[in-house]
Amino acid sequence: MSVAFSQPDAATAPMAIAIGPVDRALAFGPRGATPLSAFLGEARALAAQLDAGEFVVNLCEDRHRFLTGFCAAALRGKATLLPPSRAPEVVADVQRRHPSNQVLDDATVAAVIANAPLGTDAIPEVAADALAAIGFTSGSTGVPQANPKTWGAFATSTAQNLAALRDLWPADAQAQIVATVPPQHMYGMELSVLMPLLGGAAVHEARPFFPADIARALADATAMRVLVTTPVHLRALVASGIELPPLAGIVSATAPLPAELAMEAESRFDCEVRELFGSTETCVFARRRTARESAWTPLPGVRVAALEDATEVRAAHLPKPVLLADRVEVDGEGRFELRGRQADLLEIAGKRASLGDLTRRLLEIPGVEDGCVFQLDAASGEVARVAALVVAPTRDEAGILDALRAGVDPAFLPRPLRKVAALPRNETGKLPRAELLAMLRRCG
Numbered sequence: 001m002s003v004a005f006s007q008p009d010a011a012t013a014p015m016a017i018a019i020g021p022v023d024r025a026l027a028f029g030p031r032g033a034t035p036l037s038a039f040l041g042e043a044r045a046l047a048a049q050l051d052a053g054e055f056v057v058n059l060c061e062d063r064h065r066f067l068t069g070f071c072a073a074a075l076r077g078k079a080t081l082l083p084p085s086r087a088p089e090v091v092a093d094v095q096r097r098h099p100s101n102q103v104l105d106d107a108t109v110a111a112v113i114a115n116a117p118l119g120t121d122a123i124p125e126v127a128a129d130a131l132a133a134i135g136f137t138s139g140s141t142g143v144p145q146a147n148p149k150t151w152g153a154f155a156t157s158t159a160q161n162l163a164a165l166r167d168l169w170p171a172d173a174q175a176q177i178v179a180t181v182p183p184q185h186m187y188g189m190e191l192s193v194l195m196p197l198l199g200g201a202a203v204h205e206a207r208p209f210f211p212a213d214i215a216r217a218l219a220d221a222t223a224m225r226v227l228v229t230t231p232v233h234l235r236a237l238v239a240s241g242i243e244l245p246p247l248a249g250i251v252s253a254t255a256p257l258p259a260e261l262a263m264e265a266e267s268r269f270d271c272e273v274r275e276l277f278g279s280t281e282t283c284v285f286a287r288r289r290t291a292r293e294s295a296w297t298p299l300p301g302v303r304v305a306a307l308e309d310a311t312e313v314r315a316a317h318l319p320k321p322v323l324l325a326d327r328v329e330v331d332g333e334g335r336f337e338l339r340g341r342q343a344d345l346l347e348i349a350g351k352r353a354s355l356g357d358l359t360r361r362l363l364e365i366p367g368v369e370d371g372c373v374f375q376l377d378a379a380s381g382e383v384a385r386v387a388a389l390v391v392a393p394t395r396d397e398a399g400i401l402d403a404l405r406a407g408v409d410p411a412f413l414p415r416p417l418r419k420v421a422a423l424p425r426n427e428t429g430k431l432p433r434a435e436l437l438a439m440l441r442r443c444g
Helices: 036-047 063-075 088-097 106-114 151-168 186-198 211-220 231-240 259-269 355-363 397-405 433-443
Strands: 014-016 025-029 032-035 055-058 079-082 101-104 125-127 131-136 146-150 176-179 202-204 225-229 249-252 273-279 283-288 303-306 311-314 322-324 326-330 336-341 345-348 351-354 370-375 386-391 417-419
Touching (some): 025 186, 032 036, 036 063, 063 106, 063 202, 088 101, 131 151, 151 186, 151 249, 176 211, 186 225, 231 259
Parallel strands (some): 055 079, 176 225, 249 273
Antiparallel strands (some): 025 032, 311 322, 326 336
């Protein structure tokens, strides 16, 4: 399905809350598809029941219901708060920092959808400068930081994402997205909420987690299936050996995708794996085909500059340049290679290494299914030790350490190294530092 996309001429110009013909599918699932017209009727019905507060905290896991709550909030002039996790203490902190809020969950929205009137052919508009959402960084290394996003900024970033992915499916076809990432995460918001609204795609209502669930969700699509996922989910999918329906493409983000995994997935599922690079602060701003290239290509309108210990990102959807902690090397054509993060660099006894490289070496050891190398807190004047948590059912700790010793300087060997049944990954596969330290303490 070919979709025309136009950006607002001015920051305050009105823009449609969704694009495309009203009879197109917006969401789908085992019971069939929901056309845009019916969805808009549901959003209007929910909007009429919202209170007069300033914000909505949208905790819906079902993507159809999340979309309904997101658009209902916009119709009432509210912004949606996107907690970095559904943990009660995290949600409470977001509510405390942004009072005058109303919580929406699956049960509340489902009750409205079940009794919503017939749909409408009129697509409502919002002001481009209206606040659409506030996303929060994961807080894996500190307090989650708030990042406001306007509807106009979302429209521009969606156009960039569409340009980055459009060649994965024919121009006259509609992408049918199945996403394993939560809609509250900025990557999940961009690819599974904004892409259906402002990019013309349809999205599966569920958030499948296990390989069998992913396969069933993909089977609900009729064609042009696009899997939006993470390296953690993709690794499990490849290892499962499960058969999937034909895919138009696989999209990965939230953590570095190993080239070996990308190549294996492309061979296994006979489609391209496209990796996206971004952050809550910037939204997606670069892409690469990891199985064939290591350099990242900035999306249209994006410029990346290397600073001494950071990276500057400029883009049309960003009100001002954003500084990221990543270190990059930019070539003459504007493409860039990641060189790690300043916070990940280790210097012990005059020698240097990076936590990212040490983790990569750990994961390359046969029998290691998952793992992470991280630095412990150090007492004043002391050098912080390096530790590791490893999921390796068929290996022992001494054997894993011996395998690491073959390619790692003794100064950077993780001590302690502890085997665990599973790592404390969050909904997007990230490993909060506090959770790693707590698990290590429990290991003794």
